[in-house]
Amino acid sequence: MQPRIILSSEKFTFTIERLCRQLIEVHGDFSDSIIIGVQPRGILLANRIHIRLAELLKREIKYGIIDPTFYRDDFRTSDKQLTPAITEIDFQIECKKIILIDDVLFSGRTIRAAMDALLDFGRPEKVELLVMVDRRFKRQLPIHPDYIGKSIDSISSEKVKVEWKEKEGFDRIWIIPKSEIE
Template sequence: MEKSNRVILDAKQFDLTIKRLAHQLIENHNNFTDTVILGMQPRGLFLANRIQAELLAINKKYKVQVGSLDTTFYRDDYRRQDNPLIPSKTQVDFIIEDKKVVLIDDVLFTGRSVRAGLDAMLAFGRPSKVELLVLINRRYERDLPIQAKYIGKNVHSVTSERVEVSWVENEGEDKVILYTPAND
């Protein structure tokens, strides 16, 4: 039973956060000629597609390519699962060799998913630079020395708490909630 939940981002804040992240990318990548975006499956791809759409809404010349990365078999815990894992689709229809790659995920917590994403990405070439963009950065519980360059919102949480990102494409609405378990 959940003790409390707190909305971290409502739909309006969610939209503003995506707009801000897109503008930060523009500041650092100018015209995106040497930049590609890789969304980590499954939920990082929602954010990657939203970022791409926002960039195009700002200026039609920002035609940044977006691909999707599945990290299932690159995870350090995939053999420890009781049930077989069902991978998502990886689709990278472009060259990342010597490109700037913006790796995107919805939540950064321990860093293990991002590490797996970096390993999966290397199967498609060696980029000149990799930057991490996340909607939510859960601080204080990192297992690996991984840090995002672009952060939608920092959340100060403990291991027992849970952050849930809802996407209009999947759950019917955009919002982020922090769940705190009951102390029963």
């Protein structure tokens, strides 16, 4: 089977627009809400959403980055060495509503680690999860997204890759079969 695009550049923009509108519907003017991108690839989506929300609301939105590496449960079992990335949370999260943003939700283990990392900065009022792609029925932990760009059914051996204009030159989402990964 060949790699196939499951979200084209055109639809990609609409999806991000929809996610932003949904966020505004729930969080209003974002005076008590903060968006936090999960390293490494979640920050690309978080960045895009941060910029669009600021345009729509005509105000600055608090925005942070969190790296879950030190909290991961596969430090010993992963095939390759884990290397950390930068965390930037220069504000209080106590009693705030946090929206964690990642590109793909698969087993839920990265989000579990990100939540543990987040709670070391304080006790937020609420934590929500926004993802671009939800790989349904693949969860290994009881974690469910609140905002979903696209839900897909896939098999574990397949890989879902979200490409970004800033990184790969195109906004699009691929599903890549096992034979192509190897």
